[in-house]
Amino acid sequence: MAASTLTEVARLAGVSPATASRVLNGSARKPGPGVSERVRQAAETLGYIPNAQAQALAKSSSGLVGLIVHDIADPYFSAIARGVQEVAREQHKMVLLATTGGTPADEKDAVAAFAARRADAIVIAGSRSRRPEDDKGNADLAAELDRYCRNGGHVGVVGQAIVGAGALDGYHLVEVPNEELAAELAGKLAAGHSGEFVIIGGPEGLITSDDRIRGFQSGLAAADRSPAEVLRASFNRAGGYEAGLELARRIREARASGASKEGEKPGLCIFAANDVMAIGATAGLRSQGFRIPRDALIAGFDDIETLRDFRPGLSTVRLPLEEIGRLATLSTSGPEAPDGDGHHDGGAAVTGEVTLRRSTEWTP
Amino acid sequence: MAASTLTEVARLAGVSPATASRVLNGSARKPGPGVSERVRQAAETLGYIPNAQAQALAKSSSGLVGLIVHDIADPYFSAIARGVQEVAREQHKMVLLATTGGTPADEKDAVAAFAARRADAIVIAGSRSRRPEDDKGNADLAAELDRYCRNGGHVGVVGQAIVGAGALDGYHLVEVPNEELAAELAGKLAAGHSGEFVIIGGPEGLITSDDRIRGFQSGLAAADRSPAEVLRASFNRAGGYEAGLELARRIREARASGASKEGEKPGLCIFAANDVMAIGATAGLRSQGFRIPRDALIAGFDDIETLRDFRPGLSTVRLPLEEIGRLATLSTSGPEAPDGDGHHDGGAAVTGEVTLRRSTEWTP
DNA sequence: TGTCGTTGGGAAAGCGCATTCCCACTGCAT
DNA sequence: ATGCAGTGGGAATGCGCTTTCCCAACGACA
Secondary structure, eight states: OOOOOHHHHHHHHTSOHHHHHHHHTTOSSOOOHHHHHHHHHHHHHHTOOOOHHHHHHHHTOOOEEEEEESOTTSHHHHHHHHHHHHHHHHTTOEEEEEEOTTOHHHHHHHHHHHHHTTOSEEEEOSOOBOOGGGHHHHHHHHHHHHHHHHTTOEEEEEESOOTTOOOOTTEEEEEOOHHHHHHHHHHHHHHHOOSEEEEEEOSTTBHHHHHHHHHHHHHHHHTTOOOOEEEEOOSSHHHHHHHHHHHHHHHHHHHHTTSSOTTSOOSEEEEESSHHHHHHHHHHHHHTTOOTTTTOEEEOSBOOGGGGGOSSOOBEEEOOHHHHHHHHHHHTTSOOOOOOSSOSSOOEEOOOEEEOOGGGOOOO | OOOOOHHHHHHHHTSOHHHHHHHHTTOSSOOOHHHHHHHHHHHHHHTOOOOHHHHHHHHTOOOEEEEEESOTTSHHHHHHHHHHHHHHHHTTOEEEEEEOTTOHHHHHHHHHHHHHTTOSEEEEOSOOBOOGGGHHHHHHHHHHHHHHHHTTOEEEEEESOOTTOOOOTTEEEEEOOHHHHHHHHHHHHHHHOOSEEEEEEOSTTBHHHHHHHHHHHHHHHHTTOOOOEEEEOOSSHHHHHHHHHHHHHHHHHHHHTTSSOTTSOOSEEEEESSHHHHHHHHHHHHHTTOOTTTTOEEEOSBOOGGGGGOSSOOBEEEOOHHHHHHHHHHHTTSOOOOOOSSOSSOOEEOOOEEEOOGGGOOOO
C-alpha cells in the first residue's frame, strides 16, 4: 500500500486535484465551505500525507534549513544547534544536519548537498580557517556558497565572514566580538594576577582562535603586560589535554628550579581559546597532579552548558550560544533589515560577558 | 539566475535528457565514452547540481534519515546523534533532525513530517512513556509509525519497543539491557555500602527510567537488601537538582536527629536513573553544602562524555551511545538479518558495563 | 432583458528528473 | 542477401503537486 496522493483524495471527494490542493494547503483561493469539508473528510479517511518532495518541486521551496557544524556532540555546537532547531520549528521548517569536522572540503560537499535539496537556508557554525593548506578547500567552499546564494539561497554564518566569499546578497553574519571580549577578559585577569600568562590556542589560521588570541594579547598590552606565549593544539578537548601536559612539565621545571613553590600563589595563568580546550587542559594538568587554581589559574571562552557542573568553576566569556543559533537562522529568513553599519547585509551581532569564577581566583 | 537543470546540460552537450541522466547519475546503462565526456563537461561548465527533490520524486527514495531526539543539546542524545550522522554519511544520506522534548504528540508530528519528506528511515531515540496521560499521544504516534512502515519505511528504535506499535516489518530495535545492567550496578554498590539506598527516577511510566529502577530494586533484592525508596522528578538535570535538594533536607534531618554524623561513612547511596540527573542531584546537594562522596554516595547511568571531566568521577553504567546510534541507523538499512531470537525483526543488541568511580567510594 | 463584473471550480501545463519503451544501427551467423 | 541478437541513443510518460488560465454560473446594474 503506497501512500495516498492528492489525486486520490480529490477523486474520493469528487472534486478536481486543483481544488483539493487549494483546500489542503494554504492557497490564496478559498473554495466553498461545503467542498472544503468534503475534501478534508476524504483526506482524513485516506490518511493523506502530502508529498513534501513534490510540493517542493512544484513551488521550489523546500522548507529545509541546512546546518553545518564540526561535531554535533560538542557542547558548543549542540547548543547552537538547539537554537537553530527552535527557530526552524517555529517556522515550520526542518533542519538538515551535516557534520564536517571542520574540513573545508567536507563543508563544500555539505553545501552542495543542501543546495541539491534546495534548502531554503544554510547555517554554518564553526570557525573558518585561513591556513594555507586549506586555501583550496576554502575557495571551493566559497564558490559553492556563492553559487548557492546566486540561486537565491540564504546563508547565515556564525562568527566571521567566509574567507573569499563574495559580498553577495544572501550572506548574513552573526558577529561575535571575540577579539573585544578576549581583550576584556585579559584585562580583568591581569588585574588579579601578577605572574605570567600563557595561551592555549587552536591551530594557527583558525579565525576564531586567532581573533581571541589577538584580543587577549592586546588586552594584556593595554594592562602593560608583556605578550603571552602561545601554545598551539587542536581546537578541542584533546588538544587542550596535550597542552595541559606540556604546561604541567613546565610547572614542574619551575618548581625544580626554585622559580616557584608549591603553596605559593601560582605564577601561571592560562587562557584557553575555548572552554573544551580549557577543560582538556585542566584534565591534563590534573593527570600530573596539579590542581586548579592551586597550581595554575585558567580561563576559557564560550561558557558552554557543561561548565555549570565543572569544578572548579571555570572563568570564561559567556556567549549566548543558543541565541546565536537562533539569530543565524532568523537572519536568513528575516525581513531584509535596513543596512546601516557598512555590512552588505542585515547581519546581527551578539554580545558576551566576561565571567570570572574560581578557576582564576587564588586563595592562600 | 536559477540553478541549471538536466535538460540544459543535455542541450549543451547535444544529447537527450535521458542520456544526460544516464551519465550523471549511476544508471545501469552506461553510454559511450565520447558522449559521457561531453555531458560531464557540459555539467561542469554549467555548474549543474541535480535537484534532489526531483530525483526523490522520480525514484521515490529521498536519501534522508530522520532522527528524533528529546533535546539535541543533551549529551546523551548528541552522542547518539553523532553515531547516526556517521552512518548516514557513510551511506551518502543526510539526516533530518527533530527535537520533541519527549512529547508523543510532537513525535507524531515529526514522524509525519519525515513521512512527508519520504525519509528512507527514521531513528527514534529517547524513552517512550507509558503514562496514562500520554496514551492518546502514544496511540497516535504508533499509528503514524505503522502507516509509515506500511508505506515501506524503516524505523530504528533505541531502547524499547514503541508502545502500541504493531509487529510490522520495518521496525528495528536496538535493545539496551537497562534492567540487567541496573541490577548489576545495584549488586556492586550493595557490596560496598551497608546503608540505605534511594533512587531518583524520572516520571512514572517513562520506560527507560522504570526499567532501570526495577532492575536496581531487583539487584538490591538479590543482595538481600530492602527496596529503595523512589523519588520522582523530571528526567533531566533540573529534575536531578530538585531531588538533590530534597535529599539534602533529609540528610540534614538525619544529622539533626543524630541518626548520622558528619565525617562518618555516609548512610545514603543514591542511584539516579541517568547521568544528567545524577549530575543535577550532585549540584543540588552541593548547593546545600553537602559533598560527594563525603556525605552521600551517588551513581548514574549512561556514562555520557561529559562525565570524563566531572568531579568526583561518577559511578555509572557505560553505554556505547555512539554505537547505539550507529546500530539503530544501520538496522534500518542493513540486510534483512536472519531472525533467530524471537523478534519480529533483525534488531541489534548492545551491552553496557558497570563502571565504579569515586562518587561511590567512601574513604575515611 | 442584456451585459458586465464576480465567484467557484476544472483543465492543463509545468516543476526536474528517472525510466520504460522504442528505434536505428551494428556485427555476426545463416 | 537475410535474419538475428545486441547496442547506443531518443521520445515519451509519469512521479505528486501547484498554479495559471479558462469557463460556467450567478448576481447586479442599467
